[in-house]
Amino acid sequence: xTFRICLIEDNPKVCDTLKDHFARDFESDITIFDNCTDAxxxxxxxxxxxxxxxxxxxxxxxxxxxxxxxxxxxxxxxxPVLSLGEIDxxxxxxxxxxxxxxxxxxxxxxxxxxxxxxxxxxxxKKPNYIGFPLRDYFLMKIAPCDLYLKIERRDGPQFIKRxxxxxxxxxxxxxxxxxxxxxxxxxxxxxxxxxxxxxxxxASTGILKLEKQQTYSHLEISDFYGxxxxxxxxxxxxxxxxxxxxLLAKTVHAGDHxxxxxxxxxxxxxxxxxxxxYKHARLQILLGLACIDExxxxxxxxxxxxxxxxxxFCCLLKDLYLQDQEEFEITSLDKLNHAESRLTPEARERVExxxxxxxxxxxxxxxxxxxxxxxxxxxxxxxxGVGLMLYHNIGISPMAMFLIVLDDLSLxxxxxxxxxxxxxxxxxxxxxxxDHFSSATYLKIIQAIQRALKEN
Ligand SMILES: [Fe+2]
Numbered sequence: 001x002t003f004r005i006c007l008i009e010d011n012p013k014v015c016d017t018l019k020d021h022f023a024r025d026f027e028s029d030i031t032i033f034d035n036c037t038d039a040x041x042x043x044x045x046x047x048x049x050x051x052x053x054x055x056x057x058x059x060x061x062x063x064x065x066x067x068x069x070x071x072x073x074x075x076x077x078x079x080p081v082l083s084l085g086e087i088d089x090x091x092x093x094x095x096x097x098x099x100x101x102x103x104x105x106x107x108x109x110x111x112x113x114x115x116x117x118x119x120x121x122x123x124x125k126k127p128n129y130i131g132f133p134l135r136d137y138f139l140m141k142i143a144p145c146d147l148y149l150k151i152e153r154r155d156g157p158q159f160i161k162r163x164x165x166x167x168x169x170x171x172x173x174x175x176x177x178x179x180x181x182x183x184x185x186x187x188x189x190x191x192x193x194x195x196x197x198x199x200x201x202x203a204s205t206g207i208l209k210l211e212k213q214q215t216y217s218h219l220e221i222s223d224f225y226g227x228x229x230x231x232x233x234x235x236x237x238x239x240x241x242x243x244x245x246x247l248l249a250k251t252v253h254a255g256d257h258x259x260x261x262x263x264x265x266x267x268x269x270x271x272x273x274x275x276x277x278y279k280h281a282r283l284q285i286l287l288g289l290a291c292i293d294e295x296x297x298x299x300x301x302x303x304x305x306x307x308x309x310x311x312x313f314c315c316l317l318k319d320l321y322l323q324d325q326e327e328f329e330i331t332s333l334d335k336l337n338h339a340e341s342r343l344t345p346e347a348r349e350r351v352e353x354x355x356x357x358x359x360x361x362x363x364x365x366x367x368x369x370x371x372x373x374x375x376x377x378x379x380x381x382x383x384x385g386v387g388l389m390l391y392h393n394i395g396i397s398p399m400a401m402f403l404i405v406l407d408d409l410s411l412x413x414x415x416x417x418x419x420x421x422x423x424x425x426x427x428x429x430x431x432x433x434x435d436h437f438s439s440a441t442y443l444k445i446i447q448a449i450q451r452a453l454k455e456n
Pocket of ligand 1: 318319354355379380
């Protein structure tokens with residue numbers, strides 16, 4: 001479906017930017033006017049889905065009000081209006097953006113006003129066949145739709161049907177394709193949502209089976225985490241991503257209560273064949289749960305459930321956009337400068353922006369505990385989530401500071417406990433971590449962790 005947008009704006013630069021933006025991001029038809037009179041005569045004859053109006057134009061000081069009065073007279077106030085810039089009258093039907101706005105803010109408002117659902121936005125800009133990592137199809141038993149391989153031909157790519165809808169997924173065939181260098185399996189665009197749903201069903205069924213058997217397999221949960229990572233990088237904000245992250249948080253929460261003892265839990269994670277990314281996130285959750293009682297702001301807070309949920313969701317979300325182990329290990333500006341020559345420009349970009357992107361992801365998901373986006377954005381100390389810091393920032397949220405220490409500690413544990421983690425080697429690791437920090441606020445957190453893990 002193409003949206004019809006009427007833009008009333010007299011700054012040619014803004015008009016050009018928005019014209020490209022709407023064509024690219026919303027497949028919309030945009031008609032632009034630099035004054036209200038022309039816009040109104042157009043609106044008299046044409047239908048629009050959304051009006052975007054600069055609140056003050058050179059030719060009209062109260063442009064947004066004029067448009068709203070027109071709609072009111074014509075009894076068309078159901079037509080959404082977005083004002084660019086403040087207005088000095090009250091009309092709850094008008095949405096506002098500041099005079100200078102970011103395109104992301106504009107997107108959020110437009111999505112809300114046009115009532116576009118998240119799943120449709122993803123599909124708006126996609127080609128007819130969409131690929132998803134082959135490794136994830138191993139988690140699925142039955143093909144929810146026809147599955148295709150992409151073959152590059154001289155006259156362009158061709159998509160060949162290899163697995164039919166409702167057929168059992170042949171693991172050997174998948175392995176063969178993988179050995180031949182195929183890393184993605186494609187579905188038709190119209191089947192994308194059903195593919196995503198099937199992944200969710202496969203993961204939920206797998207987890208339910210584990211729960212029934214009362215076993216806790218880190219490897220299986222790690223596959224599931226890998227699937228969430230792929231889903232996020234392919235499909236930010238899809239409704240299924242949201243359900244996945246909630247299911248994952250619930251599973252992790254349940255698993256970590258299986259054994260009270262931190263060392264038993266941590267060794268199970270370390271000895272499993274799980275993904276590095278999963279071990280990294282999971283260790284931070286285990287450490288956090290084992291130590292949070294000793295942290296003063298937690299002890300004095302009445303809403304402990306929210307804080308625990310914040311801890312779990314932040315650890316699961318904050319590094320979803322990182323890829324290689326080396327990227328996880330770059331946690332400061334110093335380390336980034338040292339790694340500079342080995343990093344590709346894409347890897348550097350991921351390291352520097354992953355906190356910001358994960359915060360945007362958190363904002364796009366519903367029913368998360370309050371404040372997740374802020375903590376995720378600050379999880380390397382930077383206020384806007386972009387770049388790394390030379391010194392440990394103490395002007396950020398206490399949970400973000402706690403996570404900075406947990407991140408450092410989990411990386412040291414992953415490096416130094418190949419044969420398992422004991423109280424003795426954790427003490428050595430903790431003293432190393434102590435040397436990484438100089439600010440009293442952070443040292444206090446490490447001391448609290450030392451106390452908690454001594455008693456565990
Ligand atoms: Fe990070």
